[in-house]
Amino acid sequence: MPALELAQETGKILSWIKKEGDSITKGEPLVEIETDKITFEVEAPADGVLAGVCSREGEDVPVGKTIAWIVAPGEQPPAEAETAASAMVEQARHATEQPRSAEAAPAAAPQTAGEATARVSPKARRLAKELGVDLSKVRGTGPDGTITSDDVEAAAKAPAVAPPAAAPAHAAEPPAQATLSAIARLMAERTTQSWVTTPHFFLVREVDAGALVAAREELGAPIERDHGVKLTHTDLLVALAARVLAKHPKMNASWTGHAIQFHPAVNISVAMAVTDGVVGAVIPNAAATALADIALQRRELTERARGGKLRPHDVTGGTFTISNLGMYGIDAFSAIITPPQAAVLAVGRIADRVVPVDGQPAIRPMLTMSLSSDHRVVDGAQAAVFLSDLADAIREPGKWLE
Numbered sequence: 001m002p003a004l005e006l007a008q009e010t011g012k013i014l015s016w017i018k019k020e021g022d023s024i025t026k027g028e029p030l031v032e033i034e035t036d037k038i039t040f041e042v043e044a045p046a047d048g049v050l051a052g053v054c055s056r057e058g059e060d061v062p063v064g065k066t067i068a069w070i071v072a073p074g075e076q077p078p079a080e081a082e083t084a085a086s087a088m089v090e091q092a093r094h095a096t097e098q099p100r101s102a103e104a105a106p107a108a109a110p111q112t113a114g115e116a117t118a119r120v121s122p123k124a125r126r127l128a129k130e131l132g133v134d135l136s137k138v139r140g141t142g143p144d145g146t147i148t149s150d151d152v153e154a155a156a157k158a159p160a161v162a163p164p165a166a167a168p169a170h171a172a173e174p175p176a177q178a179t180l181s182a183i184a185r186l187m188a189e190r191t192t193q194s195w196v197t198t199p200h201f202f203l204v205r206e207v208d209a210g211a212l213v214a215a216r217e218e219l220g221a222p223i224e225r226d227h228g229v230k231l232t233h234t235d236l237l238v239a240l241a242a243r244v245l246a247k248h249p250k251m252n253a254s255w256t257g258h259a260i261q262f263h264p265a266v267n268i269s270v271a272m273a274v275t276d277g278v279v280g281a282v283i284p285n286a287a288a289t290a291l292a293d294i295a296l297q298r299r300e301l302t303e304r305a306r307g308g309k310l311r312p313h314d315v316t317g318g319t320f321t322i323s324n325l326g327m328y329g330i331d332a333f334s335a336i337i338t339p340p341q342a343a344v345l346a347v348g349r350i351a352d353r354v355v356p357v358d359g360q361p362a363i364r365p366m367l368t369m370s371l372s373s374d375h376r377v378v379d380g381a382q383a384a385v386f387l388s389d390l391a392d393a394i395r396e397p398g399k400w401l402e
Helices: 081-094 120-130 149-157 182-197 210-227 233-245 289-307 379-396
Strands: 008-018 029-034 039-043 048-053 060-062 070-071 200-208 270-272 277-283 319-325 343-357 360-374
Touching: 029 120, 048 233, 060 289, 081 270, 120 149, 200 379, 210 289, 210 360, 210 379, 233 270, 233 289, 233 343, 233 379, 270 289, 360 379
Parallel strands: 270 319, 319 343
Antiparallel strands: 008 029, 008 060, 029 039, 048 070, 200 360, 270 277, 343 360
């Protein structure tokens, strides 16, 4: 069981994409695992045959525990793996055995519409979580009765069963509570922990974004032509912030609990909204990455985040976070730091405002930035200088993106 992060203790086996005895190739998806942070597919680290599978689907497994072996054709897994696998099979057999006497046992439940008797594709399982569909009530139409994403969508669209005639005609009351998804639960825990334990302070800066808008138009056209991706303001902010951070190592540092840890690379974590929360997808070494490559990585990360396909390295190693809510019409906001990072930049929309230009009122496209910083790592003056340099880079992006 791989470890996605230091705080992870277990991982849940959602589904075995490959089965016992299957031939596998290095890089093929092997098993789908869910942690408190994401759902991801573990790729086979080598060619061979899957053997000694000793963890069932739905089981929470401690990090570091062997869940299966990859062996050469004709090779057997270690004896302890065979023992564990045999025990798992025996346990499953006892759990599913039914008395054969018609008098001693009730009639068996139909085996065509339950999650326990039908395989569920990974996409269908994720979709069921998003749509709130009970998989035990879905009939699978895929091969061997597998429940597919189409089956889940059909179940979500199906009309609810009408209540009995004698039931009261009043509208159903909302549930007293809602169960949080793994991502939403983790987000609640992390933000609470950060807010309670991290000494935040906040700086706000308005900057003329006219040059940023012009740079998007000028640089975006060739990038879209040559790479097929639309350049966004977030892409530009990632590139500019990363290059400014390289000159302010404390802003790119972390608090270890007793000391400041400096990082050799600037890894920008971009806050991305998903169905049931927010994830921070990381663009590594952003200070040395070309603008077009940042745009391509951001698009790929966005697609994987929305499809529930983020991989472990997509969400780890971030040293600074950017959260942009401008696309939602938000003017300004303050964000909570993601430990152990030292800061997060919150960005609002670019909006026309009346501002003084050369002593005269003028309408300019203005951008409001709010910087949240950890006072154990940086002080107000250091954060202010960084924010000032970032504002200068936004006013003259060409100097930083050459």
